[in-house]
Amino acid sequence: MSELSLEGHLHRRCGGHYTLAVEEVTIRLSGMSARVDRAMFKCDKCGDRQHTVEQREEAEREAILTMRSAHSLLTGKEIRHFRESFGLTTTHFGELLHGLPKGIVEGWEKGRYLQSPTVDAMIRTLADREERERRAIRASLTLPPLPGEIPVAVAGLSADAHADEAVVGGAEPQSVDSSVYG
Numbered sequence: 001m002s003e004l005s006l007e008g009h010l011h012r013r014c015g016g017h018y019t020l021a022v023e024e025v026t027i028r029l030s031g032m033s034a035r036v037d038r039a040m041f042k043c044d045k046c047g048d049r050q051h052t053v054e055q056r057e058e059a060e061r062e063a064i065l066t067m068r069s070a071h072s073l074l075t076g077k078e079i080r081h082f083r084e085s086f087g088l089t090t091t092h093f094g095e096l097l098h099g100l101p102k103g104i105v106e107g108w109e110k111g112r113y114l115q116s117p118t119v120d121a122m123i124r125t126l127a128d129r130e131e132r133e134r135r136a137i138r139a140s141l142t143l144p145p146l147p148g149e150i151p152v153a154v155a156g157l158s159a160d161a162h163a164d165e166a167v168v169g170g171a172e173p174q175s176v177d178s179s180v181y182g
């Protein structure tokens with residue numbers, strides 16, 4: 001009965017028994033494909049093949065790893081570090097990406113789902129603070145201060161050091177900041 005193993009189980013139709021085997025399969029996701037080894041149970045008499053849920057999921061994870069590497073997409077760990085460096089929850093990160101549910105973001109980070117190249121490029125644009133702020137406004141979201149950052153309401157009142165950065169950073173950062181954070 002176990003989903004985990006059919007090892008030695010009787011195949012009633014032919015009287016054979018299932019044993020663990022490996023097959024090479026092509027898995028396609030988001031317009032990409034990868035050849036991976038997938039474990040399965042094969043009847044030693046008639047050759048019937050059965051896969052457990054775990055075997056399917058493991059092969060998909062392997063395919064996602066391969067595709068991310070082949071197409072230079074962000075890994076799950078990189079997406080998580082990226083998100084955390086902006087102090088964003090998975091919910092808020094998804095909201096900045098056209099309102100994707102947090103389950104999708106979690107799936108990317110755990111290597112269960114694959115982001116398309118288009119979405120991967122969109123994720124990378126979030127490295128730009130102004131882009132994050134534009135997307136936050138569209139999503140009616142208030143961005144948290146970056147980890148270790150002085151809250152803008154306080155920094156705006158004092159710190160000349162921040163004024164220097166603001167000039168380098170470009171157009172009217174203080175007015176943008178106050179509209180986002182205020």
Ligand SMILES: [Zn+2]
Nearest residue numbers: 011014043046
């Ligand atoms: Zn059989």
